[in-house]
Amino acid sequence: MKKKIAAIIAIILLALMLFSITTLATDTTNTADIKNDSTVNLVQIKEKELETLQDYQDSYGDATYGLVAYILNIIRIYSIPLGFVGIAISGIYRYIIGIRKLDVRDKGFGAMIGIITVMVICQVLPLVFAIVVKGWRG
Helix, strand or coil, X not given: CHHHHHHHXXXXXXXXXXXXXXXXXHHHHHHHHHXXXXXXXXXXXXXXXXXXXXXXXXXXXXXXXXXXXXXXXXXXXXXXXHHHHHHHHHHHHHHHHHHCCHHHHHHHHHHHHHHHXXXXXXXXXXXXXXXXXXXXXX
């Protein structure tokens, strides 16, 4: 009886070892494919962003103005989710932690006002830049 159990355990261990070896070989090739795909994706993203930057430089007629407009557009895009995260965190300070501690409540309110102000500035600044550069410059 013990020999049968030992034989069954040995067969199961042998099957697991064979399965793990084929899985390891398969994962190695998949890792290489993923690495190549990610490299190709990064190169495509880089080329796309450089083309977008070139479009901004052509639109504004100067490399510096185009770069500033490109950076302001990136800031405009990323300020929305970061602003919402900041509003959520300051809301937690104001309404959840601030129930017990009044100084934290005021801190949460001040942070919320500051985050909303910065978010609005980040949304309006590219428009103001475009109006000033294209409108006043000619």
